[in-house]
Amino acid sequence: MEQTKIAKYKFLAEPFHCDYSNHLFMGHLGNHLLNAADFHSTERGFGMNYLMPRHKTWVLSRLVIEMDEMPSSYDDFYVETWVESAMRYFTSRNYAISAADGHMLGYGRSVWAMIDTQSRQPTDIFSIHDGAINNYIDKDYPCPIASPSRVKMGDEAVKVMELKTRYNDVDINGHINSVKYIEHVLDLFPVDWYKSHFLKRFEIAYVAEAHGGDVLTFYQEQTADGAYCIRITKRADDDATETEVARGKAVFIEK
Amino acid sequence: MEQTKIAKYKFLAEPFHCDYSNHLFMGHLGNHLLNAADFHSTERGFGMNYLMPRHKTWVLSRLVIEMDEMPSSYDDFYVETWVESAMRYFTSRNYAISAADGHMLGYGRSVWAMIDTQSRQPTDIFSIHDGAINNYIDKDYPCPIASPSRVKMGDEAVKVMELKTRYNDVDINGHINSVKYIEHVLDLFPVDWYKSHFLKRFEIAYVAEAHGGDVLTFYQEQTADGAYCIRITKRADDDATETEVARGKAVFIEK
Numbered sequence: 004m005e006q007t008k009i010a011k012y013k014f015l016a017e018p019f020h021c022d023y024s025n026h027l028f029m030g031h032l033g034n035h036l037l038n039a040a041d042f043h044s045t046e047r048g049f050g051m052n053y054l055m056p057r058h059k060t061w062v063l064s065r066l067v068i069e070m071d072e073m074p075s076s077y078d079d080f081y082v083e084t085w086v087e088s089a090m091r092y093f094t095s096r097n098y099a100i101s102a103a104d105g106h107m108l109g110y111g112r113s114v115w116a117m118i119d120t121q122s123r124q125p126t127d128i129f130s131i132h133d134g135a136i137n138n139y140i141d142k143d144y145p146c147p148i149a150s151p152s153r154v155k156m157g158d159e160a161v162k163v164m165e166l167k168t169r170y171n172d173v174d175i176n177g178h179i180n181s182v183k184y185i186e187h188v189l190d191l192f193p194v195d196w197y198k199s200h201f202l203k204r205f206e207i208a209y210v211a212e213a214h215g216g217d218v219l220t221f222y223q224e225q226t227a228d229g230a231y232c233i234r235i236t237k238r239a240d241d242d243a244t245e246t247e248v249a250r251g252k253a254v255f256i257e258k
Numbered sequence: 259m260e261q262t263k264i265a266k267y268k269f270l271a272e273p274f275h276c277d278y279s280n281h282l283f284m285g286h287l288g289n290h291l292l293n294a295a296d297f298h299s300t301e302r303g304f305g306m307n308y309l310m311p312r313h314k315t316w317v318l319s320r321l322v323i324e325m326d327e328m329p330s331s332y333d334d335f336y337v338e339t340w341v342e343s344a345m346r347y348f349t350s351r352n353y354a355i356s357a358a359d360g361h362m363l364g365y366g367r368s369v370w371a372m373i374d375t376q377s378r379q380p381t382d383i384f385s386i387h388d389g390a391i392n393n394y395i396d397k398d399y400p401c402p403i404a405s406p407s408r409v410k411m412g413d414e415a416v417k418v419m420e421l422k423t424r425y426n427d428v429d430i431n432g433h434i435n436s437v438k439y440i441e442h443v444l445d446l447f448p449v450d451w452y453k454s455h456f457l458k459r460f461e462i463a464y465v466a467e468a469h470g471g472d473v474l475t476f477y478q479e480q481t482a483d484g485a486y487c488i489r490i491t492k493r494a495d496d497d498a499t500e501t502e503v504a505r506g507k508a509v510f511i512e513k
Contacts (some may be wrong), residue, residue: 018296018306019289023432030426033272041273051273052332063307077307145331148342169445170277170452171285175331182346190424195468197425206379215278 008141009085010043014075022197026073029205033068035113036098037181039082043096047139049131053162058120060132063113063181064093065151067206070100070109074179079103085141092116092125094136097146110148120176151206154250156232160222163191173215179248181209188233188251191221200229200255208250213237220245229255263396264340265298277452281328281499284460285441288323290355291366292436300353302394303478304386312374314386316438318368319348320406322461324353325364340396347371347380349391352401361471365403376433406461409505411487415477418446422495428470436464436501441487443506446476455484455510462506468492485508490510 012035020031043060044050054060074080083099098111105142128136168185174180184207192200213219217237224232232252236245267290298306299316309315329335329499338354353366374381380382383391421442429435439462447455469472472492487507491500 017289018430019292019435019437021430023428025430034272037274038272048340170447170449172281173278173446173449175273175276175278177282180274182274186426190426192425194425194428201424232502257410 006047006139009144010039010046011083011085012042012079013059013079013081016076016078016080018076021076023194024197025076027075027191028186029073029202030182032070032073032100033066033185034080034182036066036068036084036113037063039067039084039098040096040113040115043084048084048135049079052119054131055120059117059126060120060176062116062204062208063116065115065206065208066111067148067151067204068109069148069151069204070099070202074102080108080236085144086136087142087144087146087214089136091115091127092127094128095159097121097144099144099146101212110146112146112150114151147203152252153206154206154208154252155226156222156224156234156250160224160232160234162220163223164218164221166221167227168215168217168219169212170215172199177214177215178215179215179219184209184249184251185252186237187219187221188235188253191223191233192253196255198211202253203256204254205251207249210251211217211237211246211248213248215241220249224250229257231255261394262300263394264338265294265301265397266336266338267294267297268334268336271331271333271335273331275333278333278449279452282330282412283441284323284328284444284457285437287319287325287328287355288440289324290337291321291339291368291435292318294339294353295351295368295370298339299473301501303390307400309372310375314381315375315431315513316373317371317373318464319371320369320463321436322368322403322406322459323353323364323366324403326358326457329357329363329473335363340399341391341394342399342401344383344391344395346382346384349383352399353512354399354401365401367401367403367405369406371496376412379398382454391401403459406498407507408465409461409463409487409507411416411477411479411489415479415487415489417428418478419476421476423468423470423472423474434467434468434470434472439464439490439504439506442476443508445489446478446488447508451510454513457508458508458511459509462504466501466503468493468503471495474503483509484512486510
């Protein structure tokens with residue numbers, strides 16, 4: 004079947020995936036974007052299911068989501084996704100999130116690498132089906148949000164949480180689940196904070212892989228009004244040596 | 259539209275909802291059962307969406323899930339749900355979980371109360387649409403697993419984890435999400451434990467409500483080979499007084 008460049012998927016804001024303000028949690032929205040990416044790439048011949056037996060996989064490198072509004076519980080909503088560009092080792096994939104009545108709720112951008120699952124080294128994206136991904140690039144479809152930024156942090160960052168990763172943090176690959184990082188970062192802010200603040204933009208860069216049992220340490224620095232940068236390190240339970248695994252930024256606006 | 263007593267819903271074992279063994283997490287399965295219950299009751303006129311404006315809601319009192327097999331990532335699976343019995347203040351709802359090819363994966367049982375959201379007191383289930391729920395009771399559809407048991411714990415229980423609840427733990431009602439308790443209990447067991455053990459049966463009784471910011475303490479006691487009972491208490495962050503909020507039991511078999 005001939006596939007379009009852009010795919011559109013319907014999701015439901017499940018009631019138990021909504022926060023106390025009755026809106027979808029950002030972590031669950033992130034999960035839906037990752038699902039949309041997975042469905043889109045699978046339907047076009049370069050998805051995880053095709054790659055895994057060939058010892059290759061997609062690795063999420065950066066994700067940014069910027070919302071005007073979050074779906075409420077029981078809302079249907081739509082995620083469009085498409086590939087904006089592809090290079091040998093990285094591809095940019097965008098998302099447009101809309102309500103059932105068609106109005107836009109927000110957008111997302113992501114950067115993915117393809118790696119060899121045995122060597123853990125980057126592998127050539129164009130080697131898959133003779134560069135099939137190039138047939139699906141749409142450079143022009145609008146995604147009016149800023150690209151993931153390089154999250155700059157100074158020496159001001161304060162250690163705010165330490166967390167031992169557990170069974171539910173670990174994904175199919177044995178690594179800490181990308182979505183769990185989003186949840187852990189947003190858990191740094193008190194429940195009451197969300198009563199008066201709307202999470203306008205969230206971005207995260209995945210630097211290295213952590214594994215179940217690793218201890219994550221979260222360092223936070225306020226960089227502007229409502230803007231917080233977070234650095235996450237891992238260490239073994241019995242070792243004080245920390246290695247950076249991710250860097251995120253949350254930008255809130257007052258409700 | 260005339261509704262059947264039993265409803266059947268299709269779900270997908272999403273890849274990011276699977277553990278490192280490539281099988282659906284029990285917490286996510288629990289979430290799907292709660293969704294099925296919600297869809298079934300909504301379609302028959304006694305769901306949350308009908309109750310909420312009338313200051314009533316369903317409260318999950320007990321849940322037990324017993325599995326022969328867990329769906330693998332990308333598997334479609336089905337959840338059938340029906341009301342086995344209804345009394346004035348409690349109703350029993352069952353679940354049958356099957357694979358796409360029709361073979362049974364497992365079953366679930368649950369007990370729900372209906373409460374007044376203002377007084378937080380039990381309210382008469384039969385007051386909704388002149389006892390509409392009675393039109394949908396199926397006593398005979400098979401659910402061949404034991405009912406939720408009274409989890410008996412002695413003085414042997416050992417404190418194994420303390421956890422401050424955070425933003426992502428809190429549901430629409432401002433309480434700790436029922437599914438999060440399941441995840442936190444299963445996180446008591448090391449990641450490696452799940453490499454050699456299959457979670458055969460999980461049950462939980464919800465005793466009292468906890469709120470975001472409460473500190474949960476987990477006490478664990480092994481009661482038989484592979485069987486672990488867990489008592490969860492809550493306390494305010496600045497107060498040592500503990501109140502029991504839930505009691506669970508996990509039964510593992512060796513793989």
